[in-house]
Amino acid sequence: MTEPQRPNPDALLAEIQREENTAKRGQLKIFFGMCPGVGKTYAMLEAAQARHRENVEVVIGVVETHGRAETEALVVGLATIPRKSIDYRGVTLTEMDIDAILARRPKLVLVDELAHTNAPNSRHPKRYQDVLELLDAGIDVYSTLNVQHLESRNDLVQQFTGVAVRETVPDSVLDQADNIELIDITPDGLRQRLTEGKVYLGERAATAAENYFREENLTALREMALRAATERVDRELRDVMRTKRLAGRASGQRLAVAVGPSPSSAALIRRTRRIASTMDASWIAVYVETSHPLSEDAQLRLTKNLSLARQLGAEIVMTHGDDLVAAILSTAREQKVTQLVVGRPVGNRLVEILRGGSLVSKLVRRGGDIDIHVIRAERSGGGRAPAVAQLLGVHLGRDFGWGAGIVAAVTAVSWFLQALTGYQAIGILYMLTVVVLATTLNRWAVLFVATLSALLWDFLFIPPAFTFRIDSVQDKMMFAMYFVVAVVVGRLTGRLRTREIAERKRDQRTQALNRLLESVSASTSLEDGLRRAVTEVDATFRVRTAVLLAGPDGEKLGAGPHSVSTFHPDEHEVAVATWTFTKRQAAGRLTDTLPTAAALYLPLETSNGALGVLGVNLGEHSTLTLDERELLETFVAQIAALVERYRLLENASTARLTAESERLHRTLLDSVSHELKTPLAVIEAATDGLDGQLDETVVPLGKTFLDEIKQANKRLSRVVSNLLDMTRIETGRVPLNLEWCEPAELLHSAAEQVSNEISATRIHIHAPTDLPLVRLDAGLMEQSLCNLINNAAAHSQSGTPIELTAGLEDKILVLTVADHGVGLGPGEEKKVFEKFYRGPHVRPGGAGLGLSIVQGFVKAHNGTISAENNAGGGARFTLRLPVETAIKPA
Secondary structure (H helix, E strand, O other), X not given: OOOOOOOOHHHHHHHHHHHHHHHHOOOEEXXXXXXXXXXXXXXXXXXHHHHHHOOOXXXXXXXXXXXXXXXXXXXXXXXXXXXXXXXXXXXXXXEOOHHHHHHHOOOEEEEOOOOXXXXXXXXXXXXXXXXXXXXXXOOEEEEEEEHHHEHHHHHHHHHHHOOOOOOOEOXXXXXXXXXXXXXXXXXXXXXXXXXXXXXXXXXXXXHHHHOOOOHHHHHHHHHHHHHHHHHHXXXXXXXXXXXXXXXXXXXXXXEXXXXXXXXXXXXXXXXXXXXXXXXXOEEEEEEEEOOOOOOHHHHHHHXXXXXXXXXXXXXXXXXXXXXXXXXXXXXXXXXXXXXXXXXOOOOOHHHHHHOOOOHHHHHHHHOOOOEEEEEOXXXXXXXXXXXHHXXXXXXXXXXXXXHHHHHHHHHHHHHHHHHHHOHHHHHHXXXXXXXXXXXXXXXXXXXXXXXXXXXXXXXXXXXXXXXXXXXXXXXXXXXXXHHHHHHHHHHHHHHHHHXXXXXXXXXXXXXXXXXXXXXXXXXXXXXXXXXHHHHXXXXXXXXXXXXXXXXXXXXXXOOOOXXXXXXXXXXXXXXXXXXXXXXXXXXXXXXXXXXXXXXXXXXXXXXXXXXXXXXXXXXXXXXXXXXXXXXXXXXXXXXXXXXXXXXXXXXXXXXXXXXXXXXXXXXXXXXXXXXXXXXXXHHHHHHHHHXXXXXXXXXXXXXXXXXXXXXXXXXXXXXXXXXXXXXXXXXXXXXXXXXXXXXXXXXXXXXXXXXXXXXXXXXXXXXXXXXXXXEEOHHHHXXXXXXXXXXXXXXXXXOOOEEEEEEEOOOEEEEEEXXXXXXXXXXXXXXXXXXXXXXXXXXXXXXXXXXXXXXXXXXXXOOEEEEEEOOOOOEEXXXXXXXXXXXXXX
16 A cells, blocks of 8 residues: 655745745746737736726836827826936936835835836936845735846747847746736737727838847747747646646656856846746756966856856856866766756867867766757857867966076076087977976966977977988887877876866865954954954955944944955945945845946845945956955954844853842832831821820921821832832732622722822723723732823823823723823823933822832733823823623623
């Protein structure tokens, strides 16, 4: 009997996390078509109007009607966010105002032309990045997209139409869409719309019909759009099957594509993405870093290619080695790759022969069980590299020049030494020259040096001189062995040098990281640790560094960079850093967000959240290598850990100090209040006894003075009682004596207790007669109401009414105390319940504990208390207490 398949816990956790993230994000719907004019914007506006009729707040971020009357009619009734003006080189450009949309936070925003490139100096270079930020903010988005702008289809569109599309959107954006609506139309129908002027007007329509809108182009574009939509449906079906654990076989495939600085790599990346999407397979992009340095242009192309692969959903894997085939296959096996995608050779045949065969042929011979896809790689830009440069590499002229010059110098010295040493020793001298040069020159330059030295030795020194003829068999053997040994030794020495360079790079990286770790570990304070870290970053990357830490609340950056910073960003740069901190994403130079900034900003982030931002001003450096970027990110992680460590130490120290202070505070209050309780009781007893024996004729004004003593004693007794109650609340010693009582009697009892200080005519009690009995601690509630009544009297004019009300809402007893005084100031709704807080308009007297005690008693009943201003003036305090109820006996 087959055991039912159990769900994978990791897969379930990933699905739950994905659903949680989806719930927080806004919903993205894309109206997808084959080309301009199919009606995407019209369909989007129709859908938006339908949502608007459902009372959903819909706003227009940007919609391009292109003057079409029927499209403009659908805009009527929808709110429009004015576009933001951007001045660029004396020209005013307008773009969608993303900040205004985020400030308004509508339910749905319309963003036309998803692939649009924003004006320079915008926050994001591309409009789809604006859309992603809106989605992260929880705002739904409707947008439009043509298949020609889809990154993975870009090269195919160019092949079919001959038009290079510069504005593209990563396929990952389409994958994130929650809904895709395909707007389809036949090529004949679209060309008819073009003829009727519903796409372009005048001569532009005629030109479009003869070029881009030819029937064969439209047919190809429609097929691509339908295929993209079909692939989307297939992925959704597989997701459903996986979620519901329905029967179905996963592809089990994993693809890899070899990526380099070649212009053709971009097309290979797009093709691999399409294959992986069709097979529902994961894929990686492998880059092999060799010892040969890349030119600045090659480095930029490599960065773009890897960025494209990352955008299309690939996992980037970097490795090192000069044997490309061995490095690629080794990485493929480590990553469990089943299929490898490479480009068909387009180089010079002579170059391939001298190299021992093309890369493809070597991969096929040594690939083993890995399938090899050989793709015709169309170049996405740039011309074909010269064959000689492909063969010999960079710095060719320099290495050949140095080799020829040194061989010429050695030849001149040998000419004068031959009489003393003989021509055999000259061969040894040439051999030494080849070996030494192999440690510094290009391998092909070493081959050139070995060949040149052999020919010079033969022509100038081996008899007969000044000829290439060798008569002696011994000399012939020696010359042949010299040439072979020179080439082999030179090649081996070159390989050792290559390995030594790679090891030196790794060692430099390790040493840099070790220096940083040692520096921050030896720090004695946060400032000292940051100073050491900034010094290491500046020295390692030859940059200037700014550190911006989060403020005390941890919600936003503090004012200005830290004092240890060597780079001080201006207002514009601080805005970029703020965006980085808020979004937890890299921004600034070398990124797709605010790339015109002077510095690159990376978030100092740990698992507990963002702690600040590190900014590096690259100065004259145009870019960072992949190794440098990876090392910088490692530095940032270590600096973030440093900041978190000192923040935790600081918080722990503060917590210990606070706890000790609270303990001493409670002990002092408890001790003082108990010490005062006894003499106050004695004073009260003495004044009561003296009151009955005092005669006005014996002591003039005696009664008056005695009343003053009594009132003062009552106030002081109340303060001491409040201190004792506060101590009980803070130590959790507030036992409840629950009993049945009537809410109306509770209000009357509280009013009677304060009648000696507050006139009974001021207190107005409102309680329905049909309220049931409630079960609570009547003593605590009476004390709470007394404190609230005294507070109301203290904050209102003498004679103004104080309203007491009681009501029942679904087994929640609601008690309110309202006055008609000065009311609460802004922000005082919470502050009034803090210990020792006294309002700005309160009369002298009291310790500011009354409302804190009320809150403690209410919480002991699992209730809540709130404060707010009355509509007619004054303040209102509302107690909500969950209670048991019982019908009053007849």
